[in-house]
Amino acid sequence: MDEHAETLRAVEHELTALLRRGRAVSWEVAREVHPNLEPNAYGLLLWLRRSDRIRLTDLAARLGIGKGTLSRQIRALETLGLVSRTPDPSDRRASQLSLTEEGQRRFDAARAARLEHIRRVLETWPAADVAEFARLLGRFNDAWP
Structure with a gap:
């Protein structure tokens, strides 16, 4: 068997395990933010926290999802009192x-708990390995279409 093919299978296996765990953690973290929050909304909140303010079209492009889908998710977050819309000073239509x-407040508290969990998982790793892991994950995510 081709060694590269076997390595790719190992990567696929580990990604599957990571995503499965990630979904479970997303449910927990979402509930920490708000009991009625959908798990996939944590990623939206993360981008909004990083961006401070962002247009819906720009956020949809960054996340690779349709504006209609994102708009529905944002309306749900508005209903929960977690997100607000303000007129764009450069284009009042947006x-x-x-x-x-x-x-x-809620996002920061939930994120702190998540980061603490990640810290505990990686606490026995040398700092250089953690930095390399972050770099490689970033490279992988940047390459993903």
Whole structure:
């Protein structure tokens, strides 16, 4: 058997395990942010926290999802009081999305718990390995279409 093919199978296996665990953690973290929050909304909140303010079209492009789908998810977050829309100063027809103060508070608390879990998992790793792991994950994510 081709060694490269076997290595790719190993990568696929590990990614599958990581994604399975990630989905389980996403449910837990979403519930920490708000009991009625859908698990996939954590990623939206993460991007909004990083961006401060962002247009829906720009966020949809970054996440690779349709504007209609994203708009429905954002409306749900608005209903929960976690996200707000404000007019875009450069184009009054558009709006910018941002976390509300409550959304920031809840997200930051849930994120701190998630980061603590990651810290515990990686605490026995040498710092250079953790840095290399982060670099390689970033490279992989950047290459993903």
